[in-house]
Structures are given as structure tokens and as C-alpha cells.
Amino acid sequence: MTFSPGFHGIHVAPVATTHERIRWLPPLPRANRIRIREHTCICRSTQYELCEAGGLAFIRRFKAFQGRMLIRETDWLVTARAAQLWALLLRGQAR
Template identity: 55%
Template sequence: MWRDCAPRADRVRIREHTCECRTVVYELCQAGGLLFIRRTYRSDAVLMHESEWLRTADGERLWLRVLLGQAR
């Protein structure tokens, strides 16, 4: 599900995010009329990945699944 981050848009809006105090932080992002989830893993190095870019309804469903622990 997770892919390397690729610069697809000039501006990305972060609509929601999980707590910054965790090792893994998830962000619900919006750009170009699409939603995607960015996952940031912080340890010795910072690793960032993102989900596929989805229509709004599909992106919101995926975000809910991530929050409920049903998708990682």
C-alpha cells in the first residue's frame, strides 16, 4: 500500500494528522482535488511514504481505516 513520496503537486494541504508524539505519524493530505495519506516514521532516520492518490470519498474511507488500525 505504501509508496515512495513523489512530488506530484506544488502545494499539499494537511487536513488531519495523528499525534506527533508517536514514532509513526500519519497525515491526511489533499492536493489537486485528491486525497492521500502520508506516513512518516521517525527513528535514527526519517522515512516518508504515501498511499495512492484517491478521490475524496475513497481517501476518507482509507483514513478511517488507518485510524481504526484496519490498514497500515
């Protein structure tokens, strides 16, 4: 697939040798309204969203797996911790 110039969003850096291991969990319907604060570029096979709901925040991961989209999410965290984890993820320092 090709994408026009200016199409691309945030790209996640390649994972660093030493990085924080994120605990990815099956998603649970814990809130009616989830606000997506940021998301990574859809040109990559794995995409991430920084989400907020009910005063907490978490990262959601969409990964193509055997022809299906596998969805996982982090623990729901206080907003500052989720923002920190998001920054680490983008820099390749958490995965």
C-alpha cells in the same frame, strides 16, 4: 519525552489481526500545494497525515527508521476513498 496534558492529538488504534494492507510508496512531487486535512499525534514514532492536492487525497506516513525519518505515501485517491482509508487506519483496520 513527556507531553503536557491536552497536548495529544489523534492516536492510531493498534492494528487489527485482519486489516487492509496499504500500499506505501515513495513520495513523488506531484503538486506544488498540499493541504494537510488531519494528522495524528506527534508523540508516536509513526505519524500520519491526510493530505489533499489537486482534487485528490492521500495519506502520508512518517516513520522513524534507523535514526532517519522515512516518508511514504499511499496512491492518490478520490477524496471519499482517502477519507475511508483514513478512518480505517485510525481504527486499526488498515495499515
